[in-house]
Amino acid sequence: MNDAVDYYIEGDPVADTKAPAGPIDKKWSERQFTARLVNPSNRRKMTVIIVGTGLAGGAGAASLGEAGYNVLNFCYQDSPRRAHSIAAQGGINAAKNYRNDNDSVYRLFYDTVKGGDYRARETNVHRLAEVSANIIDQCVAQGVPFAREYGGLLDNRSFGGVQVQRTFYARGQTGQQLLIGAYQALERQVAAGTVKMHTRHEMLELIVADGRARGIVTRNMVNGKIETWYADAVVLATGGYGNLFFLSTNAMGCNVTANWRAHRKGAYFANPCYTQIHPTCIPVHGDTQSKLTLMSESLRNDGRIWVPKKAEDCDKDPRQIAEEDRDYYLERIYPAFGNLVPRDIASRQAKNMCDEGRGVGPAVTEVGQDGVERQVRRGVYLDFADAISRLGKDGVAARYGNLFDMYLQITGEDPYELPMRIYPAVHYTMGGLWVDYDLQSSIPGLYVAGEANFSDHGANRLGASALMQGLADGYFVLPNTVNDYLADAPFEKIDDSHPAAQEALASVKGRIDKLLSIKGTRTVDSYHKELGQIMWEYCGMERTAEGLKKAIGLIRDLKAEYWENVLVTGVNEDFNQSLERAGRVADFFELGELMCIDALHRRESCGGHFRAESQTEDGEALRHDDEFLYVAAWEFGSGGKPVLHKESLIYESIELKQRSYK
């Protein structure tokens, strides 16, 4: 039975994703041909707002600027180069087949759909695989210093969920190098005058006038000035919402506000419960921790994951535990993929080992869903002893040096001597604003790119695919689709006197005034932490109907308390970090509730969404394609209940199968 039925209303299905007809490998070229064009001399009469300067936003702003549009680009950081794409470590996939190992566009497409547990939209994923090779070419032309071999050609490595080597990388700093490439292209356009950059500006509202996205309201984070900006189209490239969990690998400023404000204005939010918990992060050390640090998945190329076979060995020095007393559990359970199984599987197995009492590291007190306190060790070993004896310490340092240094810096333990201790942490959100084939949301003129949209990763993202998607959307998709919409532009000029602008301005000012006037007794962070704990416990790696219903109640109570009792210091007309966070956490409450409702209504397990009620005898995720082969696109329900629109997933090029990595 559907436990969620009281929490939402079912609306009409999504009629059309606007992908062209025809064979899958011809759809993108067909769309590029049928999309209406804007004559270069008309482009300079049109303005496009882009919010975000990461891989999708930065690449999109640079490319649309090059095309000749007037671009207004915004970010909350002090420079576009800080966007959180910069923290991506391991690499970027591309179907180049430089390794001569049977790779192809079709295989990258297939691996991505399978990795996403058959919950991604075929047409978009195929396009992603098609443009992947162009991304590498583009980045090399910009001067991105990818790793090379002695012959001068590009090096590759493997990532989880695949059996070919198609990942390009720049040591453990691939995201940094790709972002700096996009940033430099962007600054070139700033110098050319096509892009106007507004740093330390946070988008707080979308302006939808006469049925079209026409502008945004921002707060200048230095002096509190509330401003409106108008354009012919708006692009949100504002990243994911993993920071809702408080502890995550996201940057401290990552938030859902831009997307949530758009959602409240009519943009559907798709698959919010699909969250990626990354298996290899440095474990939590204490309750004052502010964020979790990822250790790149690339480490699983050479590191072996294990826990002791016997619980009594868990507090021993790992070097003293004999080989036969170690359980290399991923190699044991999944012999074909071993340590390189997809992230959702590796994470859940780590949790299982620790739940069984075979975790390592310091024991921490946990209160279970049953309310009972217990001591649990939350960590597993990621061991490089074999790799060091095979490649030498220098060989390992050349591949992963910066990651090993980072680990030492954070934990005080030397991973060349002792195995790393790792545990899963919230890392990426596959869900996001719903978009069609053109990356247009359900609001005309509002486009969504990169992690902010839902489109390419289904219920689980494969490693090295986020960078690929961000750059694909920014460099190659948006510049070939936005023009179709802008062919009807420029639209009638509007200004602050338009009722839609008035309404948006009043809403922003009202919220800020309200947050500042509560003057309660609890800090914003204390609420954020509590919300994060609720989400981690009930909507994290394992979800149950009972737990999710409980979480919805807890979130509603906490949200109500927040609006009565939060303490925000200072005034609006100042640099005020406490106010910035207060607005973001307010939106996280609303999204958290929707995530739980989405998770509750999807009574199957798929990818990162694991419902304890739906598993195979071996404890693997069990999908129910008969009932849930759809994208859940949620419309904001003004009456308090969200409205579900189902987009059926149609698999024409790939046969639906139960995923197996054994």
Add this chain to the structure above:
Amino acid sequence: MNITLRIWRQPNAEAQGRMVTYQVADVSPDMSFLEMLDMLNEDLTVKGEEPVAFDHDCREGICGMCGVVINGVAHGPSVTTTCQLHMRSFSDGAVIDVEPWRAEPFPVIKDLVVDRTAFDRIIQAGGYISAPTGTAPDAHAAPIAKKNADRAFDAATCIGCGACVAACPNGSAMLFTSAKIVHLAMLPQGQPERHLRVKGMIAQHEAEGFGNCTNIGECAAVCPKQIPLDVISQMNRDLISSLFKRDGK
């Protein structure tokens, strides 16, 4: 651990700043420096006082947003970013001075937050390769010797935090500027604009009011990404040869 902090408080760009003393108790050695500041801010907030403003974002040492001067040293006692500095680097009872980057081209916005947009303008003056989207040849069209690619990478790891400027007695941004010039000069794709780039970026560096380099080396000593000092000498060679090129600028 119990820590005494003396922090630069300055309400805004125009106001006079001053050092203010705070006590933080129960600090764990496993906390990061910024988590210790979070603790202080939570405490100040509950007491109804204004929390200390500081820039930070990724907290994993790569975005370059954080950075304060700790006991007179940019990013503090270990060669890393402020966010990666952990309290185990200090002893119980320590007195720690915390100040913003101090350089004329980096005006203070509030407390420990400074304006570093001068760095973006230096990049706009030529810190790129003109390769419009869609025009690129195959990635393997131009092989690059590993040693050159590695040198380019070492220079390209700069995170633009500004510690080099804060450490330099001359307030020079030559390490930052030269790192970009060398990154792009080591690659075949960077050659066509090589001379224009070095002239444009160095002119902008001067226009922003950064001082010149007198080979002191404080910059490289505090650089969290350990950009080598010799990028500056390599830039100087490029600059000299570019002055003899006729390229219209």
